[in-house]
Amino acid sequence: MYPLIQRSYRKMMMMMMINGHHYQRLLSSSTATTNYVLNEPSEPNIVTAEIPGPQSRRLIDDLNKIQNAGAIQLFVDYEKSIGNYLVDVDGNTFLDIYSQISSMPLGYNHPALIEAVKDPRNISSFINRPALGILPPKSFNDQLHSALLSIAPSGLNEIQTMACGSCSVENALKVVCFYYRTWQRGQPPTEDDMLTCMTNEQPGSPKLSIMSFMGSFHGRTFGALSCTHSKAIHKVDIPAFDWPIADFPRYKYPLNEYSDYNQREDDRCLAKVEDLIEKYNRKAIPVAGMIIEPIQSEGGDYHGSKYFFQQLRKICTKHHVAMVIDEVQTGGGPTGKYWAHEHFEMDQPPDIVTFSKKMLIGGFYYRPMFRPDKPYRIFNTWLGDPSKLILLEQVVRVVKEQRLLERIAETGDYLLDHLKRIQNQYPSILMNARGIGTFCAIDFPTPSLRDQTIKQLHRNGVHCGGSGSATLRFRTTLTFEKHHVDQFIERFDHTLRSLSNNK
Template structure:
């Protein structure tokens, strides 16, 4: 196989130790040896513009893919174009395409039953499932959390995390209708009619402008990244606070950014009080450690620690949504680890790179009765088979260190490119390989994405005018340089 995968043109074009030359010249800060990997390609290889003739553009479809031929960091499309993938299926591919460890897992007879017999996990789990969870999800549980609930996807995870917070809030606080009174209602022959009344309290979840937590109706009420997501869909009257808009470079705006974060925190407290007075108390606060869909908006650890304290002070649960930030992409397994606190959250939801949805939670968040958080499948043990392999690969190959290393090269390269093309790029930022840079406007951003794609690198946009980088955890320094070279070419040609 290896011979058919080798394409050395681009590798040869990497000249050693040339620092940033004049604009328009090749960007080569440093070369890095191609990591030895039998199963990956060496470089992009483009045969047609993208989408090519075999990709019919249908609705939102970008192009059709040949997943059989894709390897590691390289996605191959239906026309045989091979692209370095820094978007990875909206950040959901943990260790690249067709990783040998995952190929082996599927064909291992020991796992056959997990693929073929999908159980109703909530009532009839496989006998070894608790041990499997200890080995996989619980081995990477956030600080202070010993429980995990699996779900099918990110939206389901957040929907159920919200429910867990509502139940927790009512059970602890015994707010509104007393439990005894409710039991009386429930015995009433038409008790079901009460379900728009006292049984379904006006509780709320506080979320942030620019936040994204999914697009089912509960999640959508807390999603505020793009208008089109919410348009025409009924929503709840829940409070929305401002998320800090930091100014870059951070070291030049220390005072302004601290003030901005203080302003947002004050607004959070005001909204909690206001919604309590409205009779719609805030049961939980939900926040992303880095607002991803909303434009890669960062805030300081200090902001999150203070926010967590506000939640505690007002008796709200604190839900950190790590659906996009989790799984190692920031150089730590969970982005909230960068805050350096030992009580980061009451609930942490995940999906995407974790291959299964779900959420971790504290003991207090266990519902008072069974079946309150429930659906038919409640996850999928076959995804846990893959996750176990992914975690083995992460540990064996020290991928979090690799992410930190390649993330530094990537971010440093972006700093240099924005210095070189200040009329096009600004606000380079990131943690690990979870990086972003802003284009001067949305049209420029969209053009840059298309031009870079035609040169063999797949990127994604987020927010109004940001480019987001979401490579897999097997993205190495080598790949960062490869991208930076190509991106430099695009920028140097950009009018």
């Protein structure tokens, strides 16, 4: 009898309650997969007259007494938030298309992650954070393979974990410089290198440069800021390196109507890249590496074409410039592939790919020749957090079992079709609908109109955010589906109608 009971148990639908959330867990004996169905709200629900509500405003005022709280939008009740719906401390329920600045892979309180946290076998990893560079846990190698290397970009089979996106970029750029100087010298650092680096002098502290692109965002730490060119408030008052800044293409939309113009724009930007490499070589500040986003995410959701990135890869190879693709915001699946640069089909992989956000842990993949040749060259106390790898293992499993990348690609097509349709309804307000997967964006004619729209969308139950100066960006979870798109479009249309009527 027992096997029969066991088989019946595996097929039945079980209702579970964890942290106040009900969800359905359906086990399939034929596929050995687990399909979780979150009991999300049927729609957003705003219960306060203003956003933020009174409880949020009180907490913001309290926080402002001990730190600058000017960027705070809301205080959130994370226990009540679920799936694609964010609940604030005032009880307002929002459809969330921002997902913590693109960092929530499966949404709020996903049962697979809750189960991982509740598993007694994982308790040690959650309470004992190790100094990974010297004392990793016994499960670390297996976790790297199952969580990170199983989804590594093609051609990049080595990995370094980090705590966040900015430190991933910082250390990736250090690796670039190590590699370049070893190639330049033809040997490890000399005694003279070791002595002069201590006083910030050459040759131990060489004059090298990293190329970046106007409109880019790579982080707010010191070195990353010299590669960041999106918002002045990030950079003002901070000393910067003399590093080259190239132009990133600025296309006209619809792309098929402006193909000639956009091709010329690609070629103009590519020529500028080569000119800058040669210019900095003449200045004796050679370009050791180039860092670029597949989509300029904070700077305004600017896209580069497949041709543009294919040619950049060739330029980097030609001039012995390391190509670093920054996938902190685009990585982890929102474009319908784990890595946005894979859409470009370059003839060689990038040399380094940085990640964080939806990956739940920071770090970078790299080609074998970029491995540092000495211990402690890439090092800090934590070098990431193994407990995040436990969660990422579950994310990777759910993404694979539920075909979430294929589904997000389909949802993204559906979203973009609706954005183009509503753009045609409001041609004086909306323009340049674009995107890959659900990593979409649409522009407004002025920053003030964009900001006004975002505030009104908040009042209408959609939590969202902007990029660049006048862009509404979409940063959904991987569980975002077509019915969520329908909810957004209905509220977007209502918002635009009210703004049009108030002109």
